[in-house]
Amino acid sequence: AQFRRHLGALPVVYALLDSLQVRAIINRYCPTRAEVDHGTVALVLVLNRLTLPLPLYQMADWLARTVFVSVLGIPAARFNDDRLARTLDVIQPHCQAIWQEVIDRAIVQLDLDLSVIFYDLTAFVVHGAYTDSQHVDFGFAHNTPMDKRKFKVGLNVTPDGRILLQFGLWPGRTADIATVQENMERLKRLLQRRGCSVQETLIVGDRANLDDKLALAYDDHHLHYLAGLRLLKKVHQALVWEPADAQLYAQPLTTDHGPQGYYGRLCQVPFQPKDSQRRVVHRGLVVLSGPMRTAVRQSRAKQLQALRHSLREVEAKIGQPRLQTVKAVQRRANVTLKASLVGKLMRAEACQDEQGQVRLRWWVDREALHEVMQRDGRYLLVTNDWTLSPQQMLALYHRKDDVEKCARVAKSQLQVSPIYLHKDERIEAMLLINMLALLAYSVLERQARQGGLQMTTRR
Secondary structure, eight states: OOOOOBOTTHHHHHHHHHHTTHHHHHHHHSOOOSSSOHHHHHHHHHHHHHHSOOOGGGHHHHHHTBTHHHHHTSOGGGGOHHHHHHHHHHHGGGHHHHHHHHHHHHHHHHTOOOSEEEEEEEEEEBOSOOTTOSSOBOOOOTTSOTTSOEEEEEEEEOTTTOOEEEEEEEETTOOGGGGHHHHHHHHHHHHHHTTOOGGGOEEEEOGGGOOHHHHHHHHHTTOEEEEEOOOOSHHHHHHHHSSOHHHHHTSBSSSOOSTTOEEEEEEEEEEOOTTOSOOEEEEEEEEEEHHHHHHHHHHHHHHHHHHHHHHHHHHHTTTSTTSOSHHHHHHHHHHHHHHSTTGGGEEEEEEEOTTSOEEEEEEEOHHHHHHHHHHTTEEEEEESOTTOOHHHHHHHHHGGGHHHHHHHHHHHTSOOOSBOOOSHHHHHHHHHHHHHHHHHHHHHHHHHHHTTOOOOSOO
16 A cells, blocks of 8 residues: 655654643643544644645645644544634633743743843734624724724744744734733733843834833833834924934944934933823934935935826816816815825915916925925934943844734744634634744744754745
8 A cells, every 4th residue: 555645844843843842731721531632633733834824624634635644643534624613712711821831931942032022013814794803803004904804913022033922912903002001011921920030121112112101101110112202292303303414424323324324313302191290201312214314205206206297287287167267276286285295395376377378387395395304214212221322222123123024924924814713712712823833933943043054944
């Protein structure tokens, strides 16, 4: 007799998940007398996400073609979609406890450095109505369609190998900034559980991680942070916009001192919520990014060119039934300016010439353009860790994209999104499965690179 079984990467990822005791930990929280234990079912789901992500109803067919049926000694038919769904239902109440045990083991095995943690949110699209769901909803998320239902996941990632430490599930309508305080508390519990000093950890995030209330909250939790700041208050705007370019160019932050370099100036950033008498001052760094300034100006030049073209089209239509008077032409020109992102930088005026013909002329408001150009490429970084140098602040902030790379792996390689499950409990359990797969994916790449293999996990 002859038979074929697919081997692929299964021996590698199976050994990795076994070293993290994923199967044993799940079975400890979800014991059963059934022939197929819940830990084994979950392990099969994780292995599938890592090797060939498929819907639940195709899992048995995939398993039958792999060498794993020989390892388990269990017919693949036992892993039908009903059996898989029952396992998701059983592990859902224990998701956080299971994750904590697995990640605690990973931290010890990998000797992870927890001194810096990056935090950000990503959104996963779902399909279906979800009328009774507490997680699935419409909402804004970068690079995700507004007309698609989604849920959000907050990811905490280490810079050492982009290892996922913590994750949190949020409804799709949740604003990113509304998740920060709860994430602080989760991280604080993780650090205390590991016996780490909370004050020795720095949380790095984007502008959605900081406002006046959160600045006080970081201090209250004794956590250090580094984040960008939205310039919503005049006092913060003045810190960024008032310094002359010469003052910033005099203090380079990188070895490149040309147009593509980075420059910065330290400042003190005050925070005081409207409903509070408390006031704190943290360390700020006004950054002038050469690459950002160049990109913004190139984009603006294209937008101005497009606006001129639109105004020429209005001019060409003068004399048509709805564009025969100065008032009508001016109204159409005003609408055109308002519809453009750079409309405030252009002026348009309709008038009659000496022959009584209606004319339209336009010009760039040089004063407004100069004011806007002075702000190009500037942004504000803030931290309550006064030991960080300007160069360290910039370098760490640039690395915050590690979270986005982690999310990209989940969406592309592991194909977490779109989700077809229609019960919140199963969404939560399947999210745990996917996060375990993401953890294994990152750990494997980290171990390969430590062993001198410069290659991706997928390869």
